[in-house]
Amino acid sequence: MSPTAMTTSVMPSEGTERRQVAAVERFLRRHPVEAPTAGARLVSPNGEEVELPAQLLDVLRHASALLARGDGVAVSAVARELSTTEAAKLLGMSRPTLVRLLDTAAIPSHRVGSHRRLLLSDVLAFRQRQMQERRKSYEALMLESDARI
Known part of the structure; x- marks a missing residue:
């Protein structure tokens, strides 16, 4: 399968998960992405951390905004x-x-x-x-x- 054919879709859920997505969306709106990074970190349940690049935060901001309003999101790989x-x-x-x-x-x-x-x-x-x-x-x-x- 070519890289351009790979697509992942996420449909919005109802209830608690949708409220959590809306909270993430509001948080990301209050803390805009700055280049090269805003010092944002992803933390696992066991405390392991990794710094998130600005472009990944931007994708997360757009996806969370769409999911929070009830729209689905499709992420597709696009070849260079x-x-x-x-x-x-x-x-x-x-x-x-x-x-x-x-x-x-x-x-x-x-x-x-x-x-x-x-x-x-x-x-x-x-x-x-x-x-x-x-x-x-x-x-x-x-x-x-x-x-x-």
Whole structure:
């Protein structure tokens, strides 16, 4: 099985466990993740400790927020190098749309034989740029709308 095919799903439970997840979510919200680490530690029942990296705390924060509100969570492994189909799915677009972006070099890619491959970091950077551009456009639209009132 390829690394991209591995997925773990967790559905929210009711009662005590859901209240515990909500308490974790509130705690993590009050104590935001700082890079490289916030000095957070995971402690086992026998007292063994390990320091948690900031990126793992960030995953825990997002997962606990979703579970606390009653949504399920799926965690999937994503390879460092993606096919065009995998990258398109991650970006929420069709493969032909992604290929057009690759043709204009909006996202870097390389070839492995006759197939294109993209680095996960490049795909995530593109997605971040898209989100920032959308946010700026939305804010500009709201300012224009407020100016008309």
